[in-house]
Amino acid sequence: MQSNRLSAIFSHVAQWTAQQCGRASTFILACVIILVWAVTGPVFNYSDTWQLIINTGTTIVTFLMVFLMQNTQNRDTVSIQLKLDELIRANENARNAMLSLEDLTEEQLKRIKATFANLAEPPMQAEHKLAAASEDLEAASEKLEQAQERVLDAVETAKVPTPAHDNAKTS
Numbered sequence: 001m002q003s004n005r006l007s008a009i010f011s012h013v014a015q016w017t018a019q020q021c022g023r024a025s026t027f028i029l030a031c032v033i034i035l036v037w038a039v040t041g042p043v044f045n046y047s048d049t050w051q052l053i054i055n056t057g058t059t060i061v062t063f064l065m066v067f068l069m070q071n072t073q074n075r076d077t078v079s080i081q082l083k084l085d086e087l088i089r090a091n092e093n094a095r096n097a098m099l100s101l102e103d104l105t106e107e108q109l110k111r112i113k114a115t116f117a118n119l120a121e122p123p124m125q126a127e128h129k130l131a132a133a134s135e136d137l138e139a140a141s142e143k144l145e146q147a148q149e150r151v152l153d154a155v156e157t158a159k160v161p162t163p164a165h166d167n168a169k170t171s
Helices: 002-020 024-039 048-090 096-103 106-159
Strands: none
Touching: 002 024, 024 048, 048 096
């Protein structure tokens, strides 16, 4: 019970902190702190203590932010996954097996991805075959037009009047 309470408090603090850190005012505050630190350098003769202050401060903030960001990312991932699961359940054509993909091993995910890649291939192959058939049809159409022109030329040549032979003898 205590663990759930601590988790809820941490989650609430992490969410609030993530929202605050994403604001412009927080960024400006961080810039002001760095500027104040830099300006005070001559006052402290750029001492080791002066350098240690910024190094320690940034290390602590970075260390804590890693945990806060991971918590926020985990929550976002779970929320997105639940929304996707709901969409899969609501779509009658969707595969319900996709609901638990996040629980599969890396190898299982690779096999499923390969299956989908294979499903996507035939339309691409069909598209290439269709393009090739279209080119063949165009070439055949050009050959047909050329053949028709030769036939028309042959017909025109056959219509040329030839001198008539008069086989009848005049007496």
